[in-house]
Amino acid sequence: MARWEPNARLRLVQAAVDLFGEQGYDSTTVTQIAERAGLTRTTFFRHFPDKREVLFAGQEEHARLLTAGVEGAPATATPLAAVAAGLDALTSSFTPEQREFAPRLQSVVAGHAELRERSAFKRIALAAALTDALRRRGVPDPTASLAADLGVRAFTTAFTQWIAPANDQSFPALARHCLTELHGAATALS
């Protein structure tokens, strides 16, 4: 039977980000991450397939939250309003802890080609999940994929704004604002 390990997942992410920052991503092992978190390697592998995935923890959960938000929007909602509902559901799930270690996490990713590629894939995968959720509401292509692109861009732009030291706005408020701005920009294209 598994021991009681409160917040094991979060402790592993924090330990990994600390160690990556202190001694570099390449030099850090799963064993070191587990030890720093006060947990075992077995517990590590219950949560993550390898050390790289610690940096992308929550990708599936993010897609699930985004999709659930879109599904929960009223049947009469426009494609953009459905995307906004998805962004609300997703951005509301972020915690102060995530905001705190996000800059260190981003700097680890920025320093490695392989991690930048993994990060790009996360964005493409989020857009694909959002496109599918919109199609299931009957939104035709290419409106569905365009609305998904706007949603993912609003998410990534708002994330950068949210983790900035001087920011005092909530992540959902920033995401809504970004989405509105992007929609405005769509009318200025030609």
Add this chain to the structure above:
Amino acid sequence: MARWEPNARLRLVQAAVDLFGEQGYDSTTVTQIAERAGLTRTTFFRHFPDKREVLFAGQEEHARLLTAGVEGAPATATPLAAVAAGLDALTSSFTPEQREFAPRLQSVVAGHAELRERSAFKRIALAAALTDALRRRGVPDPTASLAADLGVRAFTTAFTQWIAPANDQSFPALARHCLTELHGAATALS
């Protein structure tokens, strides 16, 4: 002095795609690719850093063509017209040979997580290059990044249409059509 090696780059790409299809990506070595192409390992490494990059040959050239097309658009062109000029320049560069081996190349990429991530990065990198080219024309954010997203989506959608066996339209014509459709969709968002 280097020997005269006509079309070395194209021969290496074709040999690699053939071998990946015949015996799998993982089992294929750089030596085998060079031998199949009738070239040396040294020649291979003059063109590509490793076997993976054979599959993404031309990424930098694609970004360069796209950017040059945007830069060549009239100063009075709208952001969308500038993107269309970039797409014209890029899609006109594709050859019948590229169309012919594209489906096999796509199936190799689809079968490997690492290659899918590399492919996602290529899309994100193209969008970033396009965004920068638009900013240099004075297009403000977020219009620049939105227009870039539309351009890259038009490129990838038109590419899929272009390589379909039944297609008889040119790549530039398909890309222009996709861009027009995406622009129309932008007005249907809300």
